[in-house]
């Protein structure tokens with residue numbers, strides 16, 4: 001199997017089934033695996049496949065982690081691999097810039113891609129299919145509203161440019177979710193977000209819907225919030241009932257009166273008191289995706305396939321009955337920022353989940369593999385890559401966190 005990680009690389013073989021079988025001949029059962037990167041995704045991988053695979057240990061470049069335990073596995077530094085040349089290595093990081101750096105380091109140590117090392121999403125997808133006939137994805141999100149309490153200049157959901165301010169009808173969310181779970185068996189992380197989801201009047205009803213029908217098919221059920229609105233008791237009860245994880249971002253540097261350090265202290269205190277799992281993102285800087293109306297002027301010397309391959313943003317998003325490969329495009333469609341029709345891209349760059357769920361399972365898996373895992377696209381990029389700087393290493397446009405734009 002050939003799967004380039006370097007910028008500009010393209011998968012060259014055509015048949016998904018052959019590629020999967022080739023991969024399985026190298027990375028199939030009876031191998032020992034070392035997982036590189038103590039990441040959320042590594043945790044998902046190890047928890048999901050610990051009965052099927054022999055995970056031997058973790059590798060991490062962070063020296064502070066050396067000798068500690070991660071998911072019951074000992075963490076070693078990369079040079080430990082020099083004394084264990086037979087182990088197969090799984091790179092768990094999903095950010096392309098980091099993946100390329102790790103791949104380069106492994107190559108400099110004499111390890112080869114598709115012989116000695118591979119990627120976590122391939123392991124998760126192929127093993128679940130081969131061993132359990134399950135179609136598994138690592139991640140999806142769904143937006144409930146385009147309204148937000150903040151108005152960040154460089155919001156990746158394009159809040160300052162949104163022309164369609166509305167709450168997505170509950171029935172539309174439910175239907176899209178149903179078609180998603182008719183299409184695949186399991187997702188590692190399912191995130192409910194906005195805008196700001198705490199503004200969504202049917203958040204409790206939607207959470208109850210997802211929790212009661214699909215909780216056993218979701219690894220981590222999450223709500224993503226800017227933390228400016230306190231959690232109401234009924235939502236708190238549902239969050240406890242369905243074991244919800246909160247993703248809270250710290251916008252205190254924005255200077256907005258609803259986003260003070262005190263707000264975040266109080267917000268986190270409530271989560272802790274209720275024993276709810278949470279991630280508190282305290283970024284020092286953001287990457288600007290640019291103004292979508294200015295046609296990605298910041299990266300005009302980079303071709304679109306180069307930009308896409310450098311980014312390969314792993315962030316699937318359900319909008320209506322459709323699945324977008326990249327949430328940035330999904331946000332732009334939802335908020336009326338992308339004003340063209342998406343019809344020409346259905347079945348090529350965007351999946352129609354209603355149709356896809358009707359495809360027979362074996363064919364569906366192979367199509368899913370090409371789309372979700374390999375990200376094979378007819379043009380080698382998404383139409384929205386024309387309007388977006390992306391999350392790749394070529395985008396060096398860093399900006400302050402949460403800078404507000406006047407409404």
Ligand code: SF4
Nearest residue numbers: 311326384385388390
């Ligand atoms: S639209 Fe932007 S974020 Fe999405 S894949 Fe293209 S460059 Fe990356």
